[in-house]
Amino acid sequence: MEEIKDIAKEILQAILPIAVLVVIFQLILFEEPGLMIAQFLIGVLMVSIGLGLFLLGVKVGLLPLGEIIGSELPQRGSFVLIILFTFFLGIAVTVAEPDVRVLAAQIDIVSAGEVSKNILITFVAIGVAIFMAIAVARLLLGIPISYILVGGYLLVFALSLYVPPHFVPISFDSGGVTTGPMTVPFILALGVGLTSVLGGKSTMSDSFGYVALASIGPVMAVMILGVIYA
Structure with missing residues (x-):
């Protein structure tokens, strides 16, 4: 109550x-x-x-589901299994995100079907999934988050030089919509659950940053899609 x-x-x-x-x-x-x-x-x-x-x-x-999965997964699986499971979770939670579907539908309408909503959702989901897996690998390997964030955004800015101009804003909007009401709670809970088991002394600092990393993925993925369309 x-x-x-x-x-x-x-x-x-x-x-x-x-x-x-x-x-x-x-x-x-x-x-x-x-x-x-x-x-x-x-x-x-x-x-x-x-x-x-x-x-x-x-x-x-x-x-609670995200925290349970995050805390139980390291105790029941190997490094590869954890990464693969996180990857497929990233795809599932992104496909279910309402904000992603709204953006994809709007782009489909504006582009007159040239950029299909299903293709865009697929690329965004794969981008989120890859960087969720990278975020978990970072925790397991003890890599500082700043290295991945700086490297990721340097790659994004480099890609933007080769992407058609109209794909650049779409790419950054794709990163924004993945921080929606479905994706963020689950990613944060998963991160807290994982670090409660694996974080050790750095549990507080390692419990967050997953959303920041997951947001790079769709930006990069949609830019790659733009390069393909070009």
Whole structure:
């Protein structure tokens, strides 16, 4: 019951200011905004209910699941098995991310089908999966995260010189949408679970940074897709 109250408070703090601001603008800008305000408030109510159910699901199911997988996997598998399992988890969680599907659908429409949404989702998912595997390998091998971040972004900027101009913003947007409400909680929970078993003295510093690394993957993958299309 306490969790439901906390979630309701979070939703209220997130949605109420925006809702009030939009209603005020509608009252100022439109002569007869009654119907529009009613439709907007119905939408706000639906969003609030949906967001509440989602956050409850994240706290009850997704976060505990990620931590359990992260803590159990190192005890039951070899280095290669851990990397492979993380790779396929990265694909699964990215394909399920709503933000990725929205971006892919919009690009499909704008490009008149030239850049298929299925191809884009595939490349984004593979990019996230590869860098999730790299993030776990970094933990297992004790490689500083700064080396991978700097190296990854240097490679991204180098690739941007050879990518068609319209693919550059798409690439960086692809990195942004992977930090959505489905992917981030799971990756963070998985990282905390893994480092609770493998982190040793550096558990605190190694528990985070997975999302930063996972965000490089889709940027790089979509740039490679752009090179292919070029």
